[in-house]
Amino acid sequence: MENVSGYLRRFLLSSRTITLINHEPPANTPVALSVSRPLPFEKDLPSGDLRPKVALVTLGCKVNFSETEALADNFQRAGFALVDAHGTDIPDVFVVNTCTVTHVADRKSRQMLRRVKRANPQAVVVATGCYVYTSPGEVSGLPEVDLVVKKTDEEKLVELVSERLNYELPYRPEPSRLLFAGGLSPSATAKSPALDRYRTRAMVKIQDGCNAGCAFCIVPTARGGPQSVGIQEIVEGVRLKALAGFQEVVLTGVHLGKYRAPAENGQAEGRPVRLKSLLEAVLREVDIPRLRITSLEPQDYDPTLLELWQQDRRLSRHFHLALQAGSDATLVRMRRGYNLERYARIVEQIRRELPDASITTDVIVGFPGETDQEAAETLAFARQMGYAKMHIFPYSPRAGTLAATMSDQVPEPVKKERAERLRLLSDELSQSWRQRFIGEERPVLWENNENSSDTTVWSGLTDNYIRVYASSTNLMHNHVTRARLLRLAGQGDAEGMWGEIIA
Ligand code: SF4
Numbered sequence: 001m002e003n004v005s006g007y008l009r010r011f012l013l014s015s016r017t018i019t020l021i022n023h024e025p026p027a028n029t030p031v032a033l034s035v036s037r038p039l040p041f042e043k044d045l046p047s048g049d050l051r052p053k054v055a056l057v058t059l060g061c062k063v064n065f066s067e068t069e070a071l072a073d074n075f076q077r078a079g080f081a082l083v084d085a086h087g088t089d090i091p092d093v094f095v096v097n098t099c100t101v102t103h104v105a106d107r108k109s110r111q112m113l114r115r116v117k118r119a120n121p122q123a124v125v126v127a128t129g130c131y132v133y134t135s136p137g138e139v140s141g142l143p144e145v146d147l148v149v150k151k152t153d154e155e156k157l158v159e160l161v162s163e164r165l166n167y168e169l170p171y172r173p174e175p176s177r178l179l180f181a182g183g184l185s186p187s188a189t190a191k192s193p194a195l196d197r198y199r200t201r202a203m204v205k206i207q208d209g210c211n212a213g214c215a216f217c218i219v220p221t222a223r224g225g226p227q228s229v230g231i232q233e234i235v236e237g238v239r240l241k242a243l244a245g246f247q248e249v250v251l252t253g254v255h256l257g258k259y260r261a262p263a264e265n266g267q268a269e270g271r272p273v274r275l276k277s278l279l280e281a282v283l284r285e286v287d288i289p290r291l292r293i294t295s296l297e298p299q300d301y302d303p304t305l306l307e308l309w310q311q312d313r314r315l316s317r318h319f320h321l322a323l324q325a326g327s328d329a330t331l332v333r334m335r336r337g338y339n340l341e342r343y344a345r346i347v348e349q350i351r352r353e354l355p356d357a358s359i360t361t362d363v364i365v366g367f368p369g370e371t372d373q374e375a376a377e378t379l380a381f382a383r384q385m386g387y388a389k390m391h392i393f394p395y396s397p398r399a400g401t402l403a404a405t406m407s408d409q410v411p412e413p414v415k416k417e418r419a420e421r422l423r424l425l426s427d428e429l430s431q432s433w434r435q436r437f438i439g440e441e442r443p444v445l446w447e448n449n450e451n452s453s454d455t456t457v458w459s460g461l462t463d464n465y466i467r468v469y470a471s472s473t474n475l476m477h478n479h480v481t482r483a484r485l486l487r488l489a490g491q492g493d494a495e496g497m498w499g500e501i502i503a
Contacts, residue, residue: 051079051080051081052079052080052081052092052093052165052167053080053081053082053083053089053090053091053092053093054075054080054081054082054083054091054092054093054094054095054161055082055083055084055085055089055091055093055094055095055120055123056068056071056072056075056082056085056094056095056096056097057085057094057095057096057097057112057116058097058129059096059097059098059099059105059108059109059112059129060097060098060099060101060105060129060130061099061101062203062250062252062294063205063208063252063253063254064097064099064129064130065203065252066203066204066205066250066252067097067129067205068095068097069202069203070205071095071097071157071158074157074158075158075161078158078162078169078170079167079169079170080093080158085116090120090122090123091120091123092122092123092124092165093123093124093126093161093165094116094117094120094123094124094125094126095126095128095157095161096109096112096113096116096125096126096127096128096129097128097129098112098113098127098128098129098130098131098132098139099129099130099131100129100130100131100133100134100135100218100222100398101130101217101218101219101398102396102398103396103397103398103399104396105131106131106135106138109127109129109131109139110131110138110139110142113125113127113139113142113144113145114142114144116144117144117145118144124146124147124161124164124165125144125145125146125147126145126146126147126148126149126157126161127139127142127145127147127148127149128148128149128154128157130218130219130222130223132148132149132150132151133150133151133222133223134218134221134222134400136148136150146164147160147161147164151223151224200246200247200248200445200446200447200477200478201246201247201248201249201250201292201445201447202241202244202246202248202249202250203249203250203251203252204234204237204238204241204249204250204251204252205229205251205252205253206228206229206234206251206252206253206256206259206278207226207227207228207229207253207254207255207256207258207259208223208224208226208227208253208254209223209224209225209226209227209254209255209258210223210225210226210254210255210258211225211226211258212255212258212297212299212335212337213335214324214334214335214336215333215334215335215401215402215403215406216334216364216367216395216398216401216402216403217398217401218398218400218401219254221400223254226254226255226258226260228258228259228260228261228272229261230261230262231261231273231277231278231281234251234278234281234282235281235282235285235286238251238282238286238288238291239285239286241288242286242287242288245478246288246478247288247289247290247445247478247479247480248288248289248290248291248292248316248445249288249290249291249292250292250293250294251278251279251282251291251292251293251294252294253294255297256275256293256294256295256296256297257275257296257297257299257300257301257302258300259273259274259275259278260272260273260274261273261278274302275293275302275305276302276304276305276308279291279293279305279308279315280308283308283312283314283315288314289314289445289480290314290316290445290463290480291314291315291316292315292316292318294320295319295320295321295322296319296320296321296346297321297322298321298322298323298336298338298342298343298346299336299337299338301346303346303349306349306350306353306354309353309354309357310353310354313463316463316464316465317354317356317357317358317463317464317465318357318358318359318360318464318465319350319357319358319359319360320359320360320361320362321343321346321347321350321359321360321361322361322362323343323361323362323363323381323382323385324336324362324363324364324367325363325364325367325370325374325378326340326363326377326378326379326380326381326382327340327370327373327374327375327377327378327381328340329374330367330369330370330374330378333367333368333369333403333406334364334367334403335402340381344381344384344385347359347385356437356464357464358388358389358433358464358465358466359385359386359387359388360387360388360389360390360391360465361382361385361387361389361390361391362390362391362393363378363382363390363391363392363393363422364393364394364395365378365392365393365394365395365415365418365419365422366394366395366410366414366415366418366419367395367403367410368395368403368406368407368408368409368410369406369407369408369410370395370410370418375418378422379421379422379425382422382425382426382429383425383429386429386432386433387426387429387430387433388429388430388433388434388465388466389426389429389430389495390422390423390425390426390429392419392422392423392426393419394412394415394416394418394419395410395415397409427491427495430495431488431495434466434485434488434495434496434497435488437462437466437485437497438485438486438487438488438497439484439485439486440484440485441482441483441484441485441502442462442463442464442466442468442482442483442485443462443463443480443481443482443483444460444461444462444468444470444480444481444482444483444499444501445460445461445478445479445480446458446459446460446476446477446478446479446480446481447459447460447461447477447478448477449476449477455471455473456471456472456473457469457470457471458470458471458472458476458477458501459496460476460483462483462485466485466496466497467490467494467495467496467497468483468485468496468497468498468499469489469490469496469497469498469499470483470498470499470500470501472501474501476501481501481502481503482501482502482503483499483500483501483502484499484500484502485497485498485499486498486499486500
């Protein structure tokens, strides 16, 4: 029998899960949507091979992934067939949702557009997303790109593609301002899209944009100021996902703490709906087994939010609380708007009220002017916080940001060495976090599996975001069962625990 690490390695290679990294692209691999779902509006749509085929790839953060998911839904509702970006079907259209968070992300976006055209010379290659929003001229200049969809036109992307293909849409789509997952309004008789075989978790975008002005971040330029999706639109989006069979919905946004939807039915005039009220509404109105939020921001953390987690076990016990630096001096230069005392108070409250909740974070190393002393403070503070996982990003200057103009840029070898020390610390903290749960039983949502001649190993996530591996000959995909956690397993992105399925 193959050893566990072999399975874990192959899980990583075949996994289509999406890494949660705020404001930085996940490790290189674009994730392709490959969905084969029954369509709503079936009676109005062309059948079989007459449907234009569309493939989508995404670079960047979870917000981009949720937008691609919404686009995929919109294309399906408009009669397109979604095909695997890496499969054998030849797409008529290839949409690349780009990223611009660093100059490396820009380069990867260009490379992806070129690669897609080379592999599919017949396809209409469509560029959209943050790189297009910040540098439309650069993208338009790429000969491989056939259609550039700017921020102001993103609501009409499906229509623009249809025009380009001379494909007559079977009905007039209703654009969704923020491309929430669900996108175009379904007809009263529409079937819910069925779950595809890869995913158990759906994303619903609730917010876009930011005006916090962190010195290293291009997001406010790329996406503009904060905008929020209406509360009923979100409730409907989550309901559609639940009807489709998804066991978990993740509410995504650039800066969730800035969620402010206009007051609706019965809400006091002039008092916008904040994140807590939105979560209450979703939990009250939709029967979804798990609800997760992508991140909390220390800048505008609401200390009453945790009441919801104490009242309702459907909320996942995982908080991603971006730190970025564990030195007050660095935080001031970064213009982050909080200090370590405030950050530590938030962590202390989470630990006190929800002791089994995982806390993960992002840290930037080598921000301009970071001294050895500041780097050491970050290391010590991270140790004190006892994170379940840290995502470490060596600072990379982004043209158009304040930080890129700062003197005292840190040499690359120094960044590399500091990043390595933080990574080692992250591994150590992660191990001791997971060790606490040995012998415990937790609910696990099983996602995917890997077969060998003598067993099937399933991989899933606990309610508090620990990856679990367990063997079973049953079909576990998209089921939640309890599992006993037996021992640590895996390393790096595959780190988790070996478990035993109980029911
Ligand atoms: S909070 Fe800061 S890092 Fe996050 S999107 Fe806003 S400006 Fe960027």
